[in-house]
Amino acid sequence: MNEHQDVALSVKNLKTFFYTNKRCNKAVNGVSFDIKKGKTLCIVGESGCGKSVTASTIMQLLPTLSRIEEGEITYHSEHGDIRIDQLERNGEKMRSIRGSEIAMIFQDPMTALNPVYTIGFQISESLKYHTDLSRSQYRTRAIELLRDMGISLPESRVDDYPHSYSGGMRQRAMIAMAMSCSPKILIADEPTTALDVTIQAQIFELMDKLKKEHGTAIMLITHDMGVVAELADEVAVMYMGNIVEAGTVDEVLRNPTHPYTRALLASIPVLGKGKNQNVEAIPGSTPDPYDRPKGCQFADRCAYRIAACDVMPDETQIGSTHRVMCWRHEEVGANAAE
Template sequence: MKKTELTLRVENVSASFQNGKESVQILKDVSFEVPRGKMLAIVGESGCGKSVTVHSIMQLLPKNGHIDSGKVFFNDGENEVDLFSMTKFSKKMRAIRGGKIGMVFQDPMASLNPTHRIGKQVAENLIEHYKMPKKEAMKRVIDLFKRLGIPDPEQRVKDYPHQFSGGMRQRVMIAISMICNPDLLIADEPTTALDVTIQAQIMDLMKELQEKYNKSIILITHNMGLVAEVADHVAVMYMGRIVEYGTVSDILNHPSHPYTKSLLQSVPVMGLDKNRKLATIRGTTPNPKYYTGGCEFADRCGFAMESCKSTTISNVNLTDNHKVRCLLFENSKEVVAK
């Protein structure tokens, strides 16, 4: 795919966290692409590195976090820049963060200032990035609230966060991320703690933004059912590494990595025999502090060979758009599960 057709290219990004005197690597050579006008879903268990990945891209890691290596190229359709060539608080990076790239954080109540009116918090981005007069900025906020389905927007902009329901607060977070008309929207678990009806409304809204305004979206989730409904491409993460990457059709219809298969088998399906137990992934995610090499999933994998625990494993191209990191494909052998 041509560079101009990509909004984001992430190349071999690794990141570590300082834990006392030790440095623990959390992200390991993460690479993926986000085509313009498409949605990439990053999926995996809690703690697999999904949020750390996007916080690294945005240079929002906490003080004990450090990007070890890699490059992130952002293309707004006219120019391509390496985000890692900019310092965290530089003028250029601040202009991109919130202006060209918007982010919907996981917990809207924790992200919104309880002492400031909602309208003011949404308008801040316009005032900061475009030096827009407050009156004009507030008019833009009201117009956006109408598009996002927030009722009585002229009045609601004067309210405080506690006066909004969970679903409406999430719409406000989307408004903050969208007010500057960014090219890329990053949504970190945008439907967490919302009931299923509101979840559907939020995802329909994001899908509309993508399709109607040709926005690129990175969706972080552990909900495979949601992925099937809205995503174009999927990156499956385990212990800070992307183990499989492909189109949503590739991942759902032709899952190749044992971890991807396990994730899909653990999804509840309507009509499942009530006497049949839901599949689970055996064991627990190991502490990255004790990783010594090989495949991170080896201790939990029913297909693991002894070599999986020590061999350096590369990505294998199954098709042009489908990649998997697994020795089963490197060796081209039929292996029976234990």
């Protein structure tokens, strides 16, 4: 039996560094996770912790002054394993995978969409590159995708430019572009940023439908722990380039064993508890990525700090799927249970 039969993509000890002005930013510093078929992996954490860089590394959409220092990104395709980290960024093989096998919904649709081309033209671009459809079929397929995304009058809206779409419609158009070739893996980088709550719910419902109907493996980057609780099958909590805790959604949200995970959950108001509930802000701020503290990166903000935190803790396997990087994870877990 193939040990990867349920896994669409594996990331092992990934390190992506940026080099500027003789300085090095270790944006992703030893990250490991699996994206499973028909499942949603949510990656959560504060801005600047490396979530989007991880997504860009998988897609090989990194800027020039960056490189993958270490690690493996393995795409388990129907035709065998493909080491994405060893492919040329703009080589023919990577271009054939990007958009066709692995697609991405970008954070800001207004900057991701080209303002001088129609929505239909931009959806058709991926179809032209990855399929053998005719010109008339491109248009028909683009209209079908827009209709599937819940956009009314797709026959006329397909010829509109991005500026004539609302924020929610632009995001739906982005998802239509991403899903045009029925990818096996969908990476969504905060796909509902700046959208109102009603539209957010519709977008997430749409993504859940894609997962269930097509078996798409989804990697969702978000700040919203409510979204995680609703959509995630598995959760990875990132902080300063490391995954500090990971496991199933129940393990991480019901029994958090890292102080950062606990702090994230404590900073969210709970519906129904009223205005007098205690919502705790996380003290301090993320350290300078070019001047990092020694040892645990969260230590300066942590209530559980001890002398041992001056050394980076190893990853501890708590259960078959639950893992954490903390010297005092047992105590943190016991307090969370209380």
